[in-house]
Amino acid sequence: MTAIQFTDRSTVELIKTDFADEWPVLAARTSTLGAKSTPEEREGLIDCLIRERHGVPFEHMHISYRVTTPIFVWRQIVKHRAGVSLSEESGRYRELEPEFYVLPPSRPVSQTGKPMAYQFEQGDDNQFMTACAAQASAGSFCWYLYENQLKMGIAREVARMVLPLNTMSTGILTFNARSLMHFLQLRTEAAGSHPQFEIARVAEQLAVHPASAAPITFESFIKHGSIAP
Amino acid sequence: MTAIQFTDRSTVELIKTDFADEWPVLAARTSTLGAKSTPEEREGLIDCLIRERHGVPFEHMHISYRVTTPIFVWRQIVKHRAGVSLSEESGRYRELEPEFYVLPPSRPVSQTGKPMAYQFEQGDDNQFMTACAAQASAGSFCWYLYENQLKMGIAREVARMVLPLNTMSTGILTFNARSLMHFLQLRTEAAGSHPQFEIARVAEQLAVHPASAAPITFESFIKHGSIAP
Amino acid sequence: MTAIQFTDRSTVELIKTDFADEWPVLAARTSTLGAKSTPEEREGLIDCLIRERHGVPFEHMHISYRVTTPIFVWRQIVKHRAGVSLSEESGRYRELEPEFYVLPPSRPVSQTGKPMAYQFEQGDDNQFMTACAAQASAGSFCWYLYENQLKMGIAREVARMVLPLNTMSTGILTFNARSLMHFLQLRTEAAGSHPQFEIARVAEQLAVHPASAAPITFESFIKHGSIAP
Amino acid sequence: MTAIQFTDRSTVELIKTDFADEWPVLAARTSTLGAKSTPEEREGLIDCLIRERHGVPFEHMHISYRVTTPIFVWRQIVKHRAGVSLSEESGRYRELEPEFYVLPPSRPVSQTGKPMAYQFEQGDDNQFMTACAAQASAGSFCWYLYENQLKMGIAREVARMVLPLNTMSTGILTFNARSLMHFLQLRTEAAGSHPQFEIARVAEQLAVHPASAAPITFESFIKHGSIAP
Numbered sequence: 001m002t003a004i005q006f007t008d009r010s011t012v013e014l015i016k017t018d019f020a021d022e023w024p025v026l027a028a029r030t031s032t033l034g035a036k037s038t039p040e041e042r043e044g045l046i047d048c049l050i051r052e053r054h055g056v057p058f059e060h061m062h063i064s065y066r067v068t069t070p071i072f073v074w075r076q077i078v079k080h081r082a083g084v085s086l087s088e089e090s091g092r093y094r095e096l097e098p099e100f101y102v103l104p105p106s107r108p109v110s111q112t113g114k115p116m117a118y119q120f121e122q123g124d125d126n127q128f129m130t131a132c133a134a135q136a137s138a139g140s141f142c143w144y145l146y147e148n149q150l151k152m153g154i155a156r157e158v159a160r161m162v163l164p165l166n167t168m169s170t171g172i173l174t175f176n177a178r179s180l181m182h183f184l185q186l187r188t189e190a191a192g193s194h195p196q197f198e199i200a201r202v203a204e205q206l207a208v209h210p211a212s213a214a215p216i217t218f219e220s221f222i223k224h225g226s227i228a229p
Numbered sequence: 230m231t232a233i234q235f236t237d238r239s240t241v242e243l244i245k246t247d248f249a250d251e252w253p254v255l256a257a258r259t260s261t262l263g264a265k266s267t268p269e270e271r272e273g274l275i276d277c278l279i280r281e282r283h284g285v286p287f288e289h290m291h292i293s294y295r296v297t298t299p300i301f302v303w304r305q306i307v308k309h310r311a312g313v314s315l316s317e318e319s320g321r322y323r324e325l326e327p328e329f330y331v332l333p334p335s336r337p338v339s340q341t342g343k344p345m346a347y348q349f350e351q352g353d354d355n356q357f358m359t360a361c362a363a364q365a366s367a368g369s370f371c372w373y374l375y376e377n378q379l380k381m382g383i384a385r386e387v388a389r390m391v392l393p394l395n396t397m398s399t400g401i402l403t404f405n406a407r408s409l410m411h412f413l414q415l416r417t418e419a420a421g422s423h424p425q426f427e428i429a430r431v432a433e434q435l436a437v438h439p440a441s442a443a444p445i446t447f448e449s450f451i452k453h454g455s456i457a458p
Numbered sequence: 459m460t461a462i463q464f465t466d467r468s469t470v471e472l473i474k475t476d477f478a479d480e481w482p483v484l485a486a487r488t489s490t491l492g493a494k495s496t497p498e499e500r501e502g503l504i505d506c507l508i509r510e511r512h513g514v515p516f517e518h519m520h521i522s523y524r525v526t527t528p529i530f531v532w533r534q535i536v537k538h539r540a541g542v543s544l545s546e547e548s549g550r551y552r553e554l555e556p557e558f559y560v561l562p563p564s565r566p567v568s569q570t571g572k573p574m575a576y577q578f579e580q581g582d583d584n585q586f587m588t589a590c591a592a593q594a595s596a597g598s599f600c601w602y603l604y605e606n607q608l609k610m611g612i613a614r615e616v617a618r619m620v621l622p623l624n625t626m627s628t629g630i631l632t633f634n635a636r637s638l639m640h641f642l643q644l645r646t647e648a649a650g651s652h653p654q655f656e657i658a659r660v661a662e663q664l665a666v667h668p669a670s671a672a673p674i675t676f677e678s679f680i681k682h683g684s685i686a687p
Numbered sequence: 688m689t690a691i692q693f694t695d696r697s698t699v700e701l702i703k704t705d706f707a708d709e710w711p712v713l714a715a716r717t718s719t720l721g722a723k724s725t726p727e728e729r730e731g732l733i734d735c736l737i738r739e740r741h742g743v744p745f746e747h748m749h750i751s752y753r754v755t756t757p758i759f760v761w762r763q764i765v766k767h768r769a770g771v772s773l774s775e776e777s778g779r780y781r782e783l784e785p786e787f788y789v790l791p792p793s794r795p796v797s798q799t800g801k802p803m804a805y806q807f808e809q810g811d812d813n814q815f816m817t818a819c820a821a822q823a824s825a826g827s828f829c830w831y832l833y834e835n836q837l838k839m840g841i842a843r844e845v846a847r848m849v850l851p852l853n854t855m856s857t858g859i860l861t862f863n864a865r866s867l868m869h870f871l872q873l874r875t876e877a878a879g880s881h882p883q884f885e886i887a888r889v890a891e892q893l894a895v896h897p898a899s900a901a902p903i904t905f906e907s908f909i910k911h912g913s914i915a916p
Contacts, residue, residue, distance in 0.1 A: 062749050111385065127382060138393075142371070160394065162367035174746065259630055529852070612814050612817065612818050
């Protein structure tokens with residue numbers, strides 16, 4: 001029996017990518033001349049594509065990550081349908097790992113205001129400890145129920161029904177540059193969206209590599225308000 | 230405080246639909262003459278479209294359901310991306326209902342064999358009772374943790390992290406006739422797929438109304454092996 | 459042999475729709491209570507959904523049109539992939555109609571400036587007449603080549619290769635309210651896009667019925683700059 | 688003025704790809720262990736995924752081509768919406784090239800039978816010559832009309848309306864392995880589909896590189912009847 005683990009962060013590991021500023025240029029020009037353009041020409045064209053919201057040229061390059069994040073975050077990630085591919089591990093076929101999310105100290109826990117206009121506040125120590133204790137208790141108790149069922153020969157797909165939404169789960173996630181920009185628009189605060197704290201932390205990590213691999217594209221994206229083309 | 234409920238079934242309620250055999254005929258002919266065709270002409274054309282796998286003409290009619298099913302089933306439903314729209318209630322904006330799924334007596338609980346070639350067997354009474362008890366315990370205990378957090382003023386989006394995957398959740402689900410046939414192909418056993426028991430029960434309910442509203446279409450679909458065009 | 463027709467406009471005929479402001483409300487609340495809300499409640503909720511760009515609740519209602527427009531416009535329409543279904547008549551299966559697009563007098567024909575920043579000017583009479591004459595000549599000459607091949611027993615799918623892009627073609631086009639708003643954002647000038655004259659005329663006609671069938675939704679859309687949620 | 692060119696074939700040029708059998712294995716296992724598996728393990732897993740129609744693991748690798756083919760073929764290509772990205776050169780922004788498709792000698796030109804059950808026969812020399820002459824005439828005459836309009840200062844987007852469907856056009860086309868298999872299923876004759884001659888020639892060329900880059904995947908695909916998972 002594996003020891004139960006708790007974690008307060010999601011992990012995002014780069015698997016592979018072909019992100020580079022030459023590809024949207026090549027696609028926009030439908031010509032290999034695109035690859036031979038000067039940096040200045042690339043910059044002018046990419047900036048124009050993003051400003052005028054011509055998104056298709058950014059669909060021809062891809063990035064794949066291995067992401068480990070709680071199930072409640074996966075339930076938000078899968079809402080992104082266009083240009084996103086997701087292979088999440090299946091509790092039907094495999095015994096899951098006993099790892100559960102608990103809040104990091106920086107996580108605001110108190111909510112005020114009305115739907116679509118919530119304010120979050122840090123909350124007091126008692127609130128924070130209560131939330132973390134609930135997460136740890138749910139993880140521990142439900143994991144015991146899960147393992148006990150497996151020992152009894154009950155099917156994995158039945159046993160997993162008791163696991164809580166803070167169970168960590170791993171998947172391979174592939175975006176094209178356009179769908180990634182759309183994800184960043186909705187799942188970071190940069191464009192005025194209100195993402196949940198946990199998915200915003202994932203989004204921040206997804207944005208790191210693209211910023212260095214296709215710097216003109218992602219600088220232009222940020223310059224134009226983090227609105228996806 | 231609302232009393233905790235347990236249920237062993239998903240509910241599927243028809244909201245609205247315009248399913249009728251005349252629409253694929255109209256679309257295939259791109260002509261309102263389609264609507265004036267005889268039943269025999271409709272039958273021949275629809276059968277041909279399904280046999281030859283011309284699916285687009287079936288995309289012009291829609292059906293909307295209100296579905297209440299456990300979160301682990303929603304996680305399978307959302308994998309259907311093309312031609313499906315889903316608005317599920319959000320635990321960020323609303324306090325959830327204390328309703329949890331427990332197995333119905335007909336549910337096989339014992340799994341043998343290897344991945345992608347599992348066999349399910351009914352299992353013995355002890356296994357069945359253990360699984361149901363685990364589901365009821367997870368629901369009761371985690372609901373207590375959820376409500377206690379809300380009482381402390383902790384944000385709904387934080388409190389819900391402890392809820393188990395057998396929590397019932399409600400959503401509005403809209404298909405076109407093509408995406409519905411694709412769902413039925415993968416989520417019933419008719420075409421040789423291996424859906425999980427619970428989603429297959431939802432799929433069966435989704436198939437009831439279409440069979441009477443667009444009988445030529447859905448009889449032809451079944452006749453050709455429940456393979457979506 | 460049918461007489462050749464020329465036309466300077468596209469036609470958009472409503473086939474069917476279930477557009478109504480109650481459906482996004484129902485979907486956002488995942489509850490039939492949505493249908494019983496007051497007009498003021500609907501207005502507040504819909505406005506909030508559009509402002510905050512929550513688009514999914516608008517995907518549960520649909521509208522189908524029969525559109526006749528030149529092939530060069532269809533080539534722009536098909537670029538809209540998400541939430542749009544299109545059944546265009548096929549020149550493989552059916553003999554086409556001899557109808558061709560020529561410019562209406564209001565159509566600017568002179569272009570100045572650089573890519574992505576073009577200016578259009580009305581042009582002089584000579585330019586306008588030259589363009590119209592070219593369109594009429596291409597239609598007449600190529601139609602003769604088309605019909606002659608058919609008379610020789612040449613396959614329709616071969617014969618049609620000679621038809622020009624101003625050939626009128628008919629299709630059934632179905633949108634949900636979200637994909638329609640996205641189409642209007644990109645294919646009318648309201649949100650700062652630069653659509654081609656001919657597709658903008660189609661878009662205007664597509665917007666007429668929704669404005670009366672779901673007035674709160676489409677007024678809110680326009681109020682927020684014709685940016686699709 | 689560029690000389691008019693005629694061609695009887697489409698060209699397909701590989702731009703870039705990361706196709707390799709390790710990626711579906713990695714995705715199916717959601718683990719980098721996938722990359723370390725033995726060839727036998729990969730073969731067993733990939734064959735199982737294709738046989739059981741688990742398609743998502745094949746969505747994490749991509750291939751980009753530069754394709755030059757007649758506009759009537761592009762009109763068929765764009766019908767593939769899921770997992771396909773297409774940047775075709777635009778006649779709004781750029782002056783087009785005077786290249787036109789004419790039939791190759793192997794192209795059957797005579798069609799008998801009824802819709803959805805056509806038979807093609809080679810046809811006689813007179814039919815073949817008539818079709819080719821029509822294609823060449825349409826190209827030459829319409830190109831003259833196009834160039835004449837441009838010389839008069841008429842906008843490119845107006846001038847191009849007269850070009851025939853056999854005008855060659857170039858685009859960048861990106862598939863993932865799943866969407867490519869789906870394209871090959873519908874656009875080659877291998878799975879019983881009835882693609883038009885010209886798009887089938889494009890599909891054959893699209894299949895060449897994948898067969899060597901991801902041999903296990905594409906052999907398994909063919910072995911299972913060229914039915915996409």
